Amino acid sequence: MSIFMELRCEDSCEEHAEGGYVYQDGTPRMERCWSYDNSGCGVHAGDTQKSGLLGIKELFDDAKKCGWIRMPHGWICPYCAEQRKRKGGASCAA
Numbered sequence: 001m002s003i004f005m006e007l008r009c010e011d012s013c014e015e016h017a018e019g020g021y022v023y024q025d026g027t028p029r030m031e032r033c034w035s036y037d038n039s040g041c042g043v044h045a046g047d048t049q050k051s052g053l054l055g056i057k058e059l060f061d062d063a064k065k066c067g068w069i070r071m072p073h074g075w076i077c078p079y080c081a082e083q084r085k086r087k088g089g090a091s092c093a094a
């Protein structure tokens with residue numbers, strides 16, 4: 001048996017998370033919060049406490065590599081992090 005863990009964006013209920021279409025070479029492409037598409041970082045860990053803790057570390061390391069940032073209220077996806085920057089102020093608390 002394994003335990004599956006996935007990060008969910010804490011900003012997924014914010015207005016900016018809904019995103020919208022961007023046009024690249026005339027082709028529309030939806031950009032929005034990664035959690036809307038279940039695109040968060042995920043990891044399978046074994047069913048022991050030690051394995052679970054190692055899985056969480058791996059999950060957080062992968063998230064940082066992918067551009068997720070940890071805010072005081074929790075992890076937010078790269079899309080929402082970019083929206084916060086545009087509004088003037090994402091900062092990493094991790």
Ligand SMILES: [Zn+2]
Pocket residue numbers: 009010011012017032033034035076077078079080081
């Ligand atoms: Zn998000």
